[in-house]
Amino acid sequence: MNTAAATVPPAEPVHLIPLRQDAQVIGLVGLAHATSHFSHLLLAPLFPVFMREFGLSFSDVGLLVTLFFVVSGVGQSLSGFLVDRIGARPVLFASMVIFALAAMSAATATGYSGLVVTALLAGLGNAPFHPADFTILNQRVSEPRLGYAFSAHGLTGNLGWALAPVFLVGISAVANWRVAYWCAALLYLLVLWVMWTNRERLATSTAKSRAADIRYVASTEHPLAYMKLAVVWWCFGFFMLSTMTLAVIQTFAPSILQQLHGVSFEAASVTLSAYMVSAAVGMLVGGWVAVKKAAYSDRVVAYSMAAGAALLLLCATSLLGATGTMLGLAATGFAVGIGGPSRDMMIRKATPASATGRVYGTVYSGLDVGFALSPLVFGALMDAGRYQATLAGAALVLFASVGLALGVGRLTRRAHMAAQTQTENAVC
DSSP states (O other): OOHHHHHOOOOOOOOOOOHHHHHHHHHHHHHHHHHHHHHHTSSGGGHHHHHHHHTOOHHHHHHHHHHHHHHHHHHHHHHHHHHHHHOHHHHHHHHHHHHHHHHHHHHTOOSHHHHHHHHHHHHHHHTTHHHHHHHHHHHHSOGGGHHHHHHHHHHHHHHHHHHHHHHHHHHHHHSOHHHHHHHHHHHHHHHHHHHHHTGGGGOOOOHHHHHTSTTOGGGGSOTTGGGGOHHHHHHHHHHHHHHHHHHHHHHHHHHHHHHHHOOOHHHHHHHHHHHHHHHHHHHHHHHHHHHHTGGGHHHHHHHHHHHHHHHHHHHHTTTTHHHHHHHHHHHHHHHHHHHHHHHHHHHHHTSOGGGHHHHHHHHHHHHHHHHHHHHHHHHHHHHTTOHHHHHHHHHHHHHHHHHHHHHHHHHHHHHHHHHHHHHHHHHO
């Protein structure tokens, strides 16, 4: 396996694409990403309704979340191959259709089995989004604007998370939960229509077409050759660990605040919203940082995660009091958010040009693994009443991701140097 050749495509001249065209691509991909994150919470906001109506337990509804992320994680790794083979656009369109079917399944559910089908369909629909999204952005957006593109991508994902509870609970309050899911199905179809009418902006080349270009040496190798690259698994590990911390905050932070500081449920929920908003603001700032510090993306990620981990560890001590802890969690979101766009730049540098979909599918499946593992690992601490230990553990896991980010940068730079040496030797 020629690691250097597979990891770093030869340099190409930068042709700046018109701003309007870049903006259209970024907007369309952002819309798709928001839809993906909306689907993460397709069922969760109405869990209390399902528990009451179908007589379900917390374990029952918790299993629905696990099923979603297991299907999404496995599917994400596999869908990367499909994106490389047939292109990102048809895969993205198929996902929207599957999301609509998932919403229809929820709307017609008469018991737990119907919700299981919904979770499986939603996980399947969610699976291709990262390999498809990043393949489109990397191929269709001019390189000088990629940092801003990655920033918008992360921001729209957060907006999708924010919209789902408001949309589903709001319509359920006005009508009923079945109407809410029929409306969700219509929303998915509307997004599909927008993407279809702008489909020329979403076209990408396939691995087969790139194989005809002698610049992409790795494309002649085995489709699984990229899995021999250590940097791929360092990237996977980084995503898994950093997502485990996010999952702790999303799942347990309100309960921790209530137990440690006696704050109201409403105040604890607002704190979680403040974390997400702060993370979104951090991503906006991080887009500018990613462009200005593109050569040091791994270090930007490491510094951001280290700052977030330090703040989270401080929150775990309970020394800040209720208000201070809530502000500290919001600040943690901002710190971690700054590193988001640079994280995507870091992964881009480590990705073989001929295996974009496959690598993104494998690497970003670490997100699903992290979301699936975190409730199991930290849920045990919560059940034991170890609330401070839960926050401290999440901080330590985030600290561990710092080392992985720096390792990704080190391996990528080593591959760059090896590729440069190989090129010089070939010329000589």
